[in-house]
Amino acid sequence: MWIILKAALSMAGLGLGLGIILGIAHKKFAVEVDPNVEKILNVLPGANCGACGYAGCEGAAEAIAKGEAPVEACVAGGHEIAEQVAHILGKDVQRKRKPTVSLVHCKGGKSKVSHRYRYDGIPSCSMAQQVASGPLMCTYGCLGFGDCVRACPFGALSLDGNSIPQVDVDKCTGCGLCAKTCPKDIISLVPKDVPVIVFCNSKDKPRIKRNICTVSCIGCKACEKVCEVDAVVVQNNLAVVNYEKCNGCGKCVGKCPRDCLNFLELKA
Amino acid sequence: MGEAQRLFFLFLGALLIYNILLIRFIALCSFFGVSTRMTTSIGMGLAVIFVMTMASAVSWVVWNYVLVPLHVGEFLYIPAFILVIASLVQFEEMVIRKISPALFRAMGIYLPLITTNCAVLAAATESVKPGFLKLHIPYRFSFIESIIYTLGVALGYTIVIIMFTAIRERIEGAPIPSSFRGFPIAFIVAALMSLAFMGFAGLFGL
Structure with a gap:
């Protein structure tokens, strides 16, 4: 009987002592947290993509609350999130950011481009790139190992049957992590309302491109000639769309003999 | 055996010969859970070193000045x-x-x-009730001994989890049959590492 009492009392005493110490410590070591930080953090997407330049959404929320970062610091969130953040802090959104989407400027893939050698290494674009710029004949083309798919924190990218990444326009927030990851710099950020895209990134000579890839831009200037607003220009053997001029009439799309000029909605 | 030499052997025994993860299989949950990225495993290792050492120091005090005098330590x-x-x-x-x-x-x-990691509890318990020494006479660690011993255990945890993470990061890109991807291959790796660590038994005739 005595030992039970002793055990109960010693545990109760231990618990009481520790509780008092913790209670004092809680008062003494209290850290003041800006309530706005948590509110902003709740509004942010929470993907910790790092496109804003801070270490995750928490870092960004702290910087915004302190006034070190503008209310529209969140790249992925876009205008909507910026407005909510501005509402919390009682500020106005300074400038309107055009919603962007990332795009893969290549349609080649495994079946349409010929190979120089068989790559049996680690299935990663950055690894394959180090072995003589990858196994494809086209040194500008998509390697198709999906480094961008793994980099995307929003699950907006996926590899299609031809190992070419496809962008889910609804999920893409335009944070640009995939563009930074791609060793070939094929992915670029374009305005979400952009109508026409060139699905080729190769600056090789047209003769070479014609031989190694069936969907390459051969610089024939068919699109340049048909365009009424001079939005499509062939530079360095490659058609380039000027998105500020393009009005989306789509006349060039049907003219491309190599099927590498297309609308965004079709996504090829 | 000099005092310093004895402490060194105690440390080495806890670090390598009776490694908490690979020889005694304690704390395998966190071993497999946080060993996928190098940054997280280093963070976990540092946190374990810190908490384990503090915990066993406090436990030693509680054991020797509260539980033993009251004769309730054996069951409490x-x-x-x-x-x-x-x-x-x-x-x-x-x-x-x-x-x-x-x-x-x-x-x-x-x-x-x-807070709820079994490795910390194991280290704290052993620093007051040394179990692995297989002595016939009851032995009680001094305060310094218990700190050195726990530091060895915690460092052993950190070193092994960092080694394991390095291997797992490499394995990520290796051509492994799909049925072995993820945890199965991790368990095989852990088993092979454990076999390798068995080789430390008998080091210095301990």
Whole structure:
């Protein structure tokens, strides 16, 4: 009987002592947290993509609350999130950011481009790139190992049957992590309302491109000639769309003999 | 055997020969759970070193000055140590948060995980009730001995989890049959590492 009492009392005493110490410590070591930080953090997407330049959404929320970062610091969130953040802090959104989407400027893939050698290494674009710029004949083309798919924190990218990444326009927030990851710099950020895209990134000579890839831009200037607003220009053997001029009439799309000029909605 | 030499052997024994992860298979949950990325495993390792050393120091005091004098230690040490370790981790969390926000950001998320980690409880228990020495006479660690021993255990945990993470990061890109991807191959790796660590048995005739 005595030992039970002793055990109960010693545990109760231990618990009481520790509780008092913790209670004092809680008062003494209290850290003041800006309530706005948590509110902003709740509004942010929470993907910790790092496109804003801070270490995750928490870092960004702290910087915004302190006034070190503008209310529209969140790249992925876009205008909507910026407005909510501005509402919390009682500020106005300074400038309107055009919603962007990332795009893969290549349609080649495994079946349409010929190979120089068989790559049996680690299935990663950055690894394959180090072995003589990858196994494809086209040194500008998509390697198709999906480094961008793994980099995307929003699950907006996926590899299609031809190992070419496809962008889910609804999920893409335009944070640009995939563009930074791609060793070939094929992915670029374009305005979400952009109508026409060139699905080729190769600056090789047209003769070479014609031989190694069936969907390459051969610089024939068919699109340049048909365009009424001079939005499509062939530079360095490659058609380039000027998105500020393009009005989306789509006349060039049907003219491309190599099927590498297309609308965004079709996504090829 | 000199005092310093004895402490060194105690440390080495805890670090390599009776490694907590690979020889005694304690704390395998966190071993497999946080060993996918190098940054997280280093953070976890540092947090374990910190918490384990503090916990066993406090447990030693509680054992020798509260539980033993009252003759309740033999059956009450587990709840008592859990109580002490849980409050200690809470306390440390508050202090680190106040003193060093940078350290808190690096280690903060691992501290609550460690509250209920069996490795910490095992190290604290053994620092007052040495089990592995297989002595016929009851032996009690001095305060210094228990600190050195726990430091060895914690460092052993950190070294092994960092080695394991390095291997797992390499394995990620290796051509492994799909049925072995993820945990199955991790378990095989852990088993092979454990076999390798068995080789330390008999080091210095310990």
